[in-house]
Amino acid sequence: MLIRLTKAEDASAVVALDRQANPHPWGEKLIMDAFDSRQSWVVQAPESGEIVAWLCASQLYDQAELELILVAPSIRRQGIARQLMNAWLQVLQEQKVAECLLEVRESNAGAIGLYESLGFAQVGHRKNYYKTPQGREAACLYTLSLNEIPQGD
Ligand SMILES: CC(C)(COP(=O)(O)OP(=O)(O)OC[C@H]1O[C@@H](n2cnc3c(N)ncnc32)[C@H](O)[C@@H]1OP(=O)(O)O)[C@@H](O)C(=O)NCCC(=O)NCCS
Numbered sequence: 001m002l003i004r005l006t007k008a009e010d011a012s013a014v015v016a017l018d019r020q021a022n023p024h025p026w027g028e029k030l031i032m033d034a035f036d037s038r039q040s041w042v043v044q045a046p047e048s049g050e051i052v053a054w055l056c057a058s059q060l061y062d063q064a065e066l067e068l069i070l071v072a073p074s075i076r077r078q079g080i081a082r083q084l085m086n087a088w089l090q091v092l093q094e095q096k097v098a099e100c101l102l103e104v105r106e107s108n109a110g111a112i113g114l115y116e117s118l119g120f121a122q123v124g125h126r127k128n129y130y131k132t133p134q135g136r137e138a139a140c141l142y143t144l145s146l147n148e149i150p151q152g153d
Pocket of ligand 1: 021068070072076079080082109114
């Protein structure tokens with residue numbers, strides 16, 4: 001799998017991935033805005049060239065925030081999200097970013113498992129933050145101090 005920064009021509013593939021892989025799709029407009037104003041990376045399958053994962057993040061001074069990570073349903077639980085998160089965290093460390101933040105739906109056990117396996121710690125809980133078809137659910141706030149991760153070679 002190839003992990004690389006997103007290019008403008010990836011937008012339609014990312015919109016299609018969002019439709020297929022995101023239980024709460026962002027839609028074309030938000031994704032186009034993200035291409036303009038955020039940092040993002042894709043994972044590309046080696047032979048088909050298909051875009052199978054996307055990570056979108058923002059950065060302000062020495063803090064970064066994960067906005068979204070998506071992996072195509074057919075290739076989940078193969079470590080793709082972990083590799084993509086690690087690639088992103090390594091870039092942040094190289095840029096001397098100190099802290100990484102994210103918010104996740106309380107019901108999203110898969111994503112919470114991923115973040116906790118990478119060392120993120122829960123620091124907050126916002127009740128009734130997200131809409132659901134049944135009503136509302138809480139957001140869990142997580143943080144990771146990048147100073148605590150050993151630097152790679
Ligand atoms: C969350 C998501 C990105 C994980 O992608 P993935 O490539 O399957 O994750 P990985 O294979 O790298 O998993 C790494 C670890 O995360 C945890 N994890 C991932 N999916 C999990 C699940 N469904 N249930 C429990 N733990 C899970 C596990 O600890 C896993 O390690 P293990 O497989 O060795 O047990 C993917 O399920 C997805 O795209 N979900 C829909 C979009 C979404 O919810 N994004 C996050 C909100 S921003």
